[in-house]
Amino acid sequence: MSTPADDWRRLDRRTVLVTALVTAGVLLGAAVPVGVALAGRLGTGGALVWVPAAVVVLTVSSAGIDYVRWRRTRYRVGAERVSLHTGLLLVKERSLARERIRGVDLTARPLQRLLGLVTVRIGTGEHVGGDSTLELDPVTRAEGERLRRLLLERAATGAAGSHREGELTALDLRWIRYAPVSFVAPMLGGAAAGAVMQVSEWAGVQRRVIAWIGGLFRDTPVLWTVLVLAAAAGVAGVLGALGLWVEMWWGYRLERETGGTLRVRRGLFTSRSVSIEERRLRGVDLVEPLGVRLMGAARLDAIATGLAEDDKERHGAHHTLLPAVPRALADAVAADVLRERVAPTGAALTGHPRAARRRRLGWALWAVLVPVTVMAALGALLAPLLLWTALACAAVFLPLAVLFALDAYRALGHAVGGAYLVTRSGTVRRSTAALERAGVIGWTVRQSYFQRRAGLLSVTATTAAGAGAYTAYDTDASEGLEFAAQAVPGLLEPFLERAGAPDIPVHRS
């Protein structure tokens, strides 16, 4: 590294202000119900003295603690290493070798944003140990940007100039139409209903709320009541999903920077900047959740080594490169990201044998018929009403299960396309993973007794990146192995035997 070493630097002083404001905000929110509760015991006057006093004391002490943390924390970008020095009693000095740094992520929560501050996370993207990430919370935005450039700037790697740099995509507000069909919407709807119940219970008025709702529907049939309540929860869920989408994706930009780094920037209130070094990118995963897929859209995730392993934001869409967008655009962005002319995720896939479809139909039948049979048996013995319920369940769920089974079978596919191997599977969450063939670090082949009888097997490519393993389920027993052998030449070949060669002894007792 030719860059000169910095001196030790401090975090931004205004972290104390941020901490004080956040604590005060939380405490004030809690103070009102606590004050009301205490007013009963201590009298209004007493509550008016004690509650504000407690708020002030707690705010000042949290600010004081943060002040000490600020005094004792410093960091340095050396010629070889980045170091962070922290701690009052337990003094810790951690450092990362600069050449191992793979990502510098910037996050700014709303208050930090107002003050022009960011939290910087510097990571090596390694699996082992928790010490692979340094967090600088906070520094000024300019300093964060400087660190990001400084640490990720390298002599241009790979085929520079062969593919475009700069902005790859930016937010298109029309994409918001995919927000309500995501799985977030029903979850938020349920959560809203739950929250109403919970809060009313805290306030001790749950019974009154239920009575009030009951009163509203006194003259309506039960079915309508259920439908209206479900619709209300649905509307709340859709509104929540729209709000969440705006907060997550506002100002979204995907860029390629000189030096081979992909950068995702997004966020309305909390702004996030995630940088992924292209050297650790091993492919992309085109994800189509059911609702989004029905609308012809797809999301794009990065398959990269050591993303999210040590990350608190594991569930926070940390490795998502692109929100749900029209499928063709997702493919185009995938090609851009991988520096390919044609997206490997769009490649024509080899389908799986019909035996795989039989297995899925079988699972679907079992999943429906077992509970239905149990219900019918109970009905025959105990209550005839259950018989009708069983019949209704069978009539509704059987076609549904068959549809899912057929869709799951249609999803199956695999191919070797260019430098990538592609596997596709899933119905509720269909995933088309394009994994760089050079990124495959092993194979696992599985075959259950039933698969063996049907002439199928599942081939799993293991990799250091992303989920760690990508599987082609229920391929033809012979063709699946050919696929694996072709994807990574030389690795599987010595262990294969062609037809006509001596048999593997068949093991049956």
Next chain:
Amino acid sequence: MTGEGTVRLRAPRNTLDRRAVGWWRAQALLMTAVPVLVLGLIGALTGPARFWLLTAAAVLAVTGLVCAVLLPLWWFRTHRWEVTEEAVYVRTGVFRQEWRIAPMSRIQTVDTVRGPLEQLWRLATVTVTTASAKGAVRIEGLDHEVAAELAERLTRITQDTPGDAT
């Protein structure tokens, strides 16, 4: 299912140590002994359901015994391993067979573990991990000297291989 141009995985060359059969039997017997003893004790101490409890214990004991005698023989035939210049290749499982292949160049660590029962039978387990969270290869029931030799050989080869194995 054999037709023109079909391919399949051949069995790895080496079997485990013959003593692994004994070790598996001991494991199976221990697994059976605990519930059988518990059932038998309760049966001996409580009057009313004595017959049923003792019957259950007897059935369990017979099943366990039969499994302990037969299954390890079967396992011994299906569990195989092989180490070539390029890769580690292991086959395990009976009802659900599994073949795992890890190339030498991607191996990160090689561990040898000997549990208490394994020590009695002078056996050891070698675990080979790669950079993938899901790619570990385990060879259970090797003679402990063979295991030590193998671990040493694998470590030597992987040290000679450049790169960060991802």
